[in-house]
Amino acid sequence: MCSLTNKKDTGMDTNPNFSEQEFDKELRELLKSHKQEKVSSDFTEMVMNQLESEKVSVKYKAVISSRVLFLIALSIVTLVVWVILQSGGSSDSSWTLPSFSVSPFLEMLGHWQQTLVSFWQQQFLSSSVILSLLGLLLALSIHYIFLAVLKNRAIKKVDQLYCL
């Protein structure tokens, strides 16, 4: 029985009596040395016309997924609504960030943490929390927008490189 063992995974037999490698080489040469029949010259045009006439639609892949966009939008809207609601009752004409009570959280912290926090003003701390959240959201948005821009630029550059 001929063995099918093949170290290079080419499917060739290793039986020493039967020079399959030479036979394969000959077959390759014979097949490749002959002129192949080719498609008609307007084949590409025909395919593109067919695509046009059938109006074949391809499912385009968005750079920012709709789920991420929805999450970013929802977070921003939630924050804005919350900020408006919090500052809505204020009679002061100048807009300030709403106060954010951190006492329940502080109660949960240990004694050393309370000591540390006591150096800070309550107002400053609450503003920091809100600003941090807004900053995080802004950073996320910028990150995704930059990714999209960079991807498009990279595609254009490679496009030019290969003269596509």
Place this chain on the structure above:
Amino acid sequence: MKIELEDILWVDEVLQGKTESFSHIVDKYKDKVFSLAMGMLKQKEDAEEASQDVFIKIFKALSKFQRKAKFSTWMYRIAYNECISRLRKNKVPMVSVENTFVQSLLSVEDNGEDWQEVEERSKLLHKALNKLLEADRALVHFFYFESLSVDDIARITEFSVSNVKIKLFRIRKKLHKEMVPTNNNVLINE
């Protein structure tokens, strides 16, 4: 590497809405797809029609291209399946030697002293290839003409790697039997 990158770029462009980039893909692979279709379907008209359908299917399925395999492997798989499905649907009969892809493939160009010898070997190969099943001729095309690896052929045909090896061994044995004089056939051991 550049070739694969080029394919991926074109695929991305089409997916981003630049439909005209698909013409680069068609230009690059039309002869390969057509050659495979000719090998399996035998008639030029059928092969050309099948090739067109293959590219339409590739376009429609482009968003499903996983990029785990090479684009060419994925494309060959669609082409192979299309030809198999056409053969099953139409039950394409075996056609005479005169009209086959094999003959077009073996239409030797007169370009040297070895012409007669090459022609003789070509005729033998021609006869041998015509005795193979269409699906087996596809394997010959992939392995000998496109020089694809057994792994790639397995991915395209959805056979296991060992099955592809066995099939190639049997095909080789058949071709060898046809092309090598009978007294030399003892070299192929069973």
